[in-house]
Amino acid sequence: MKPVxxxxxxxxREQRWPILVLLLWVLLLAFLGLATDAVRQREDLLFVxxxxxVYVLAFSVFFGSSAIYNDRRSRRILSVLAxxxxxxxxxxxxxxxxxxxxxxxxxxxxxxxxxxxxxAGFPIWRVWFLxxxxxxxxxxxxxxxxxxxxFLNPFFAAGAxxxxxxxxxxxxxxxxxxxxxxxxPVYALAATVLKSSFGxxxxxxxxxxxxxxxxxxxxxxxxxxxxxYVDIAVSVE
Amino acid sequence: xxxxxxxxxxxxxxxSLFGRRRFPALDGFNLRVExxxxxxxxxxxxxxKTTAIHLAMGFMRPTSGRGRLLGEPFGHAATRSxxxxxxxxxxxxxxxxxxxxxxxxxxxxxxxxxxxxRTAQVLEIVRLQDDAKRNVSKFSRGMQQRVGLAQALVNxxxxxxxxxxxxxxxxxxxxAVRELLLNAxxxxxxxxxxxxxxxxxxxxxxxxxxxxxxRLVRLGTTADLLQVGQRTQIVARRIAADGFVGAVARNGxxxxxxxxxxxxxxxxxxxxxxxxxxxxxxxxxxxxxxxLQVTADKSVAAGAA
Numbered sequence: 001m002k003p004v005x006x007x008x009x010x011x012x013r014e015q016r017w018p019i020l021v022l023l024l025w026v027l028l029l030a031f032l033g034l035a036t037d038a039v040r041q042r043e044d045l046l047f048v049x050x051x052x053x054v055y056v057l058a059f060s061v062f063f064g065s066s067a068i069y070n071d072r073r074s075r076r077i078l079s080v081l082a083x084x085x086x087x088x089x090x091x092x093x094x095x096x097x098x099x100x101x102x103x104x105x106x107x108x109x110x111x112x113x114x115x116x117x118x119x120a121g122f123p124i125w126r127v128w129f130l131x132x133x134x135x136x137x138x139x140x141x142x143x144x145x146x147x148x149x150x151f152l153n154p155f156f157a158a159g160a161x162x163x164x165x166x167x168x169x170x171x172x173x174x175x176x177x178x179x180x181x182x183x184x185p186v187y188a189l190a191a192t193v194l195k196s197s198f199g200x201x202x203x204x205x206x207x208x209x210x211x212x213x214x215x216x217x218x219x220x221x222x223x224x225x226x227x228x229y230v231d232i233a234v235s236v237e
Numbered sequence: 238x239x240x241x242x243x244x245x246x247x248x249x250x251x252x253s254l255f256g257r258r259r260f261p262a263l264d265g266f267n268l269r270v271e272x273x274x275x276x277x278x279x280x281x282x283x284x285x286k287t288t289a290i291h292l293a294m295g296f297m298r299p300t301s302g303r304g305r306l307l308g309e310p311f312g313h314a315a316t317r318s319x320x321x322x323x324x325x326x327x328x329x330x331x332x333x334x335x336x337x338x339x340x341x342x343x344x345x346x347x348x349x350x351x352x353x354x355r356t357a358q359v360l361e362i363v364r365l366q367d368d369a370k371r372n373v374s375k376f377s378r379g380m381q382q383r384v385g386l387a388q389a390l391v392n393x394x395x396x397x398x399x400x401x402x403x404x405x406x407x408x409x410x411x412x413a414v415r416e417l418l419l420n421a422x423x424x425x426x427x428x429x430x431x432x433x434x435x436x437x438x439x440x441x442x443x444x445x446x447x448x449x450x451x452r453l454v455r456l457g458t459t460a461d462l463l464q465v466g467q468r469t470q471i472v473a474r475r476i477a478a479d480g481f482v483g484a485v486a487r488n489g490x491x492x493x494x495x496x497x498x499x500x501x502x503x504x505x506x507x508x509x510x511x512x513x514x515x516x517x518x519x520x521x522x523x524x525x526x527x528x529l530q531v532t533a534d535k536s537v538a539a540g541a542a
Contacts, residue, residue: 084318231297
């Protein structure tokens with residue numbers, strides 16, 4: 001467990017600038033909360049909140065698709081995997097690192113959202129539930145991207161992740177069938193965030209959350225399996 | 238004594254996307270590195286040295302054959318806690334040298350108290366104790382290589398695998414590394430040393446393996462490889478060079494070699510001619526000569542084939 005934690009913390013440390021840039025969006029929401037009348041402009045606030053919330057999904061894909069590539073291109077991976085660290089532990093560290101990075105963002109957004117939206121009458125428990133949905137979606141999206149990045153360069157890995165997440169969502173949207181949205185529940189979880197409103201903040205739907213955790217584990221195992229066959233000293237182009 | 242590192246008929250082929258083109262890097266490679274020895278691993282660029290090392294470390298899988306690292310198959314993660322590895326062109330995370338060495342030590346499962354003591358120790362060994370608090374991204378390449386060495390040594394490994402450990406170091410640091418290697422051997426460690434610095438290999442290695450085009454073309458003790466049969470090298474002064482077959486005059490000295498059984502007669506002849514004997518040594522070749530000969534032979538052979 002210790003190597004996994006070390007690799008995760010190291011990942012977060014390496015990604016501190018993108019995380020900081022992400023946190024600027026949260027600052028924007030906080031600024032709006034300060035500058036506007038929260039009650040009168042609550043719809044605008046909620047819109048900004050949702051918009052700022054879904055950015056982290058894109059960043060989780062960015063983190064996942066580039067993590068291995070960056071370490072391989074810089075050859076830093078050699079010094080890490082030369083220690084008593086298995087490839088599965090290495091990937092676990094990256095998944096945990098991506099989740100922590102997104103978790104920092106979700107936590108900051110949760111705090112700001114509780115303050116700004118709470119003031120406007122949005123249930124605070126709901127803000128935190130939405131953040132949990134978002135974090136779970138990020139963990140899944142990041143793991144799928146990580147899986148593709150074990151054998152594809154970041155550009156194609158991100159594209160493949162978008163396709164895997166987007167196709168079931170599109171089918172669900174076109175056919176109106178909810179089952180399709182749960183094939184890869186990133187869309188279902190993001191929709192929970194995006195469809196929240198002051199009128200109907202929504203209830204606690206745990207199924208997509210649990211299902212996303214199960215899929216995250218499945219994709220993590222699959223990536224570990226694929227990665228165990230990869231020649232890591234050969235650069236991915 | 239057992240083998241610390243063993244390659245058994247190992248082959249490695251790189252393939253292009255969809256396997257359309259294949260590049261053999263190692264072919265039927267056999268080698269045993271015995272416990273407690275320093276084995277120099279030589280070969281021209283592209284010979285397959287780094288590939289062999291990466292296979293041993295489990296960074297890639299062999300296409301054929303198998304190998305063992307400290308008795309376990311290549312790629313066994315737990316075994317690597319007993320191995321120190323310095324990659325060629327070491328790449329480090331940008332943080333303080335001390336933090337970085339601790340990070341790598343902790344990855345090997347070292348406990349905090351032991352890690353703190355050992356980190357200070359290895360930074361002193363590589364002479365970076367005064368720069369321990371500085372960020373390695375501000376270091377020169379030579380200093381980064383020394384941090385790389387420190388991270389390889391932090392777990393007090395039984396087997397050290399070093400890929401070009403002194404390529405970026407100044408002469409002073411090279412001497413320090415040489416001492417470090419000799420001390421490690423004296424402490425019973427095994428060292429697998431890949432290097433282009435033949436003089437260095439000649440000075441520290443017990444055995445030398447030469448790899449060319451993915452095949453092992455020469456393996457032996459350094460002394461055996463450097464010895465040229467039973468010949469003696471004589472250097473004399475105040476004699477004419479044309480008095481001896483194959484003699485070469487340089488800066489007033491004349492040097493020539495004779496079969497060992499004719500050494501006495503040759504010395505007496507020097508004295509008869511009024512000359513002065515400066516030195517008498519068994520004739521040795523430099524590793525560079527062997528390296529050039531081996532790689533040239535194989536190039537010709539490969540060209541002829």
